[in-house]
Amino acid sequence: MSLKGARERRVHTGGIELCVAELGDPAHPTVVLIHGYPDSKEVWAEVAERLADRFHVVLYDVRGHGRSSAPKPLRGGFTLEKLTDDFLAVADAVSPDRPVHLVGHDWGSVQSWEFVTVQRTEGRIASFTSISGPSLDHFGHWLKKRLTRPTPRRVAQFLGQGARSWYVYLLQIPVLPELAWRGPLGKRWPSMVRRAEGLPRDGYPTASLPEDAAHGAWLYRDNVRSRLSRPRTDAYAQVPVQLITPTRDDFLSERLFDDLSGWVPELTRRTLPAKHWVPRTRPDQVSTWIADFTLAQEKAISTPGGRASVTPETTRATRATRATRATRATRRKAMSQKPYTERFGGQLVLVTGAASGIGRATAFAFAEAGARIVAVDRDAEGAERTAELSRLIGAPDAWAEVVDVSDAEAMEKLAVRVAAEYGVVDILINNAGIGLSGPFLKTTPQEWKDVLDVNLWGVIHGCRLFGRQMAERGQGGHIVNIASAAAYQPSKSLPAYSTSKAAVLMLSECLRAELSQQDIGVSAICPGFVHTNITSTARFAGVDEAEQQRLRERSTRWYGLRNYPPERVAEAVLRATLRNEAVVPVTPEARGAQLLSRFAPGVLRRIARLEPPL
Template sequence: MSGQDGRTGESGEGVHDVVADGRGIPGARERRVTSGDVELCVAELGDTGRPTLVLVHGYPDSKEIWAQVALRLQDRFHVVLYDVRGHGRSTAPGTLRGGFTLERLTDDFLAVADAVSPDRPVHLVGHDWGSVQGWEFATSPRTRGRIASFTSVSGPSLDHLGHWLRDRAVRPTPRRLAQLLGQTRRSWYVYALHTPRLPEALWRGPLGRRFPGMVQRREPVPADAPPYPTASLPEDAAHGAWLYRDNVLARTRRPRADAFAHAPVQLVVPTDDPYLSVRLYDDLDRWVPDLVRRTVAAGHWVPRTRPDQLAGWIAGFVAEREEARRAGTPVPAPAGTGPHAERFAGQLVLVTGAAGGIGRATAFAFAEAGARVVAVDRDAEGAARTAELARLSGAPEAWAECCDVADGPAMEKLAAKVTAEYGVVDVLVNNAGVGLAGGFLDTSAEEWRTVLDVNLGGVVHGCRAFGRRMAERGQGGHIVNIASAAAYQPSRTLVAYSTSKAAVLMLSECLRAELAGRGIGVTAVCPGFVATGITSSAVFAGVPADEQRRLRERTTRLYGRRGYPAEKVARAVLRAVVENAAVVPVTPEARGLRLLARVAPRASRALARVEPKL
């Protein structure tokens, strides 16, 4: 039976040492902690003198769900994981009905906390039902002073949920009613688990055998992830049905009115969770005075699919509070105060062509959102200035790198260096480009080569070097390729430039299809007339040097009078990543030209014949 193997020591003692390593968690030290009539299997990593993190798993998991996150945190913290009663290698209560109430689970947590950190409060992290339990621990009066912080992942407080449901049922509006019906639909499994005996039979039968494959198909995990789940899954899931039966209806029907958090809370919300709506947390500020929100483009099993991101957020949140406690100072504001900080804080973003224009504005926008920024440009001084200003804009870290995107081997070396020194890039913005105006017959072979090498080749090199590393990591990511409205609006005077940007658009569409199964989004952003420095360096094919200068100055004035700033394009880039949009026209003319190309292609071709007067 689940939980019986590996028992040592005599029943009734508080803590028993176990020599064997933690199953599925390399290097973990195991012990057993008694709580009432159950023995809990507890695994520990890291130095016990450091701040203690207690990671609590969900349903139908065991502590091994946290393996990848725990291993990433062990060098900085004392990491503790335990199998919830009736799961993994912990024993089940003698009587199942009534043996899994939140009160009993709180007893278990306090027993573990007292065993692993008797003199200091612990930092609590919970996923799924571990998070549901965590909310109980973080709001219960009897745990006050034992919890230094709480990170919640994919699991609401049942008390908060009860109030959320009641508020929408009592005061319905079309939006509130839609939210209520949407969550009701997502919660189908909760009703199923209240069915007598059937869930146990299914988990011990066909569902238990098929569940691992179902999860892997829905949410692929990194190649180096340990096997999932452990062999105890059928029994874990059968026992865990009582988590729902003992708690859900009782708490949601009669939620506590005093369920206020007595510890700071970091909320991590997966935007693609099939079981929990992001709207469940709309009213959370009412219950949590000290709340930091994070969102991640992932499904339900974030500890396995996004361990780097989750470990980074946990480490940062805990470190800030520990530092403030030691210094006796208020906790600093979380990194990033700009739009979408809940999504990008702590992520690594690389922007090419970052010395000015759209690239610099994009680097600043990500910096304001709390991202770590790598500014890349062949202008080393300009890239360094961008990195310096990005740090002042809110980036916790920013670096400058000098590289010519048209040089494939140089981009490969850059990717290797960035990965080794800063980590795998989470968001790549291929922005570097050059302008070239002129008809086909006036454009030389060398000019063709230059515009294609930079505008298309630079994107190809960036996607290959950094996109491959994203895919190999197996934790998702996003690629933004800056194209242009010229990608879908032909022009007799922008032949080479339009061709290069049309290729970028098609490349983006093809990559989006190829990488979707790896959790990597790809977006083509298509600006129109934007006031940037590209016009001052643009080449006009077949034109003498004096005329080149006049045309550049004239074009720069026209774009300046248009007055559309690069900062608006940067904001569109961040929105595109958040929404995982495929093609994003920016500026009214870019949107209008895309619509024209789609619904009236003959008019679009007629417009291409017009020769602008410069």
């Protein structure tokens, strides 16, 4: 594969020649993309093309990779100090007068951590985006903490990362890795990594892979053992850092970054429900985050007064000041939100029925966690208001889409439009629903159709269309279907509504079994009596319009007295998504009904004879 429209130059440093490619206008801010092992710069092709219209994008083959020459001898030629020399030579050649924004993946991130923490690069880097590659110094301190102060959790983390690092041990063996890469492993690697990671068939990896991998083994031999055993104590980041963590990475545990805030004064964390090679599998999301972070740092730099330099002393002082100013309530809130912001930040969440009630509250909850929101509803004004408020709350982006979920053709068009304009949905919330109360014998076929079209077919359309996109992407995802306690609590006055919600519950269970093979979780949320506007729009079978209005007002008053807010349901949705819970009864009455359905179904049948408020 090639980098379309790239301009190439050669940069000489330390007796080697680096192949450097550039895209975009050199007058724009410079973004330097550094590849990992066993890659070449072409791993960034999709990301680079997306960034080139707004940035001066620079990629180079690390020494010994792609079309850059290898040091002679190889031993000692790949130390972090020499890799830093290479970076500075490239930065001076492509952006001599302005600091560059650094982005690294895998070993590109490992070496970039060195660049942003050593004194001799001060003033040459404006920001750093780290993807799937820790600082060896931070990793060394992480290991020492778990060995010298063990707890059951720390021991488990140590053993877990040790198992993921199996390849590091093999690369320390002399000669054998080189023979494997130049032999059968080099031939089979492209198909192996495509199957394991879901990579597209587009000519990646390049033909230089066997030699790249053989040379790159010295990255590990020259650095890993020495740095992990004697990590630097001054490895503080001098610039703002954005950390992008794939949650399904087979090589790195998320726990490796638990202590990172102590080393990085200005840290932004993002997670992706993806595997290791996100520059290839998720270029849209990765390029969006890089662009947003880079532009934010450019704006900060251009602000009068600029940004003060960062030292270990200022880092500790800043942290102490923040801790002093924070109240206990603020700290508790920050800790409670942390799992959500780290897990959902930047993910694309689509919510149906988002104009009000549980849908709007759920959109807001994900927005507060930093997710991008697609608010879907047939109420155009309400959907737009939800999107607008989501952006104010914290969503990086939020869009409104107007559609009737019961319309199969309209939902097909929505799925195509969302994928094309915003990307594949990471989390789908099928929330849209309508209420219908009244005896079975008084419920007309049209009323049955109306309820099933929205409450059941709307969910089916969403799961089928967006679930298929998740499966085809091959990077997992999550589907949340809003059912109801009525799914397992029978009622003589809710036959149509209860039937539709029971079907949603069983659909969710079936989908959970099927889609687990694609790493897609499915949760069914079962609220009870929640104070939303469903009571003001619900229909009552077999009564005239005047009686309709009277019954709506009665139900609204009853639900108002119950006063269970939709925000509590939204919290349950986030928690279920985070934990991949199967069935979640939310309110006390929903939990009680679930217990009775298992252990005392006869009691539920007697309760079913009572008149409910809806």
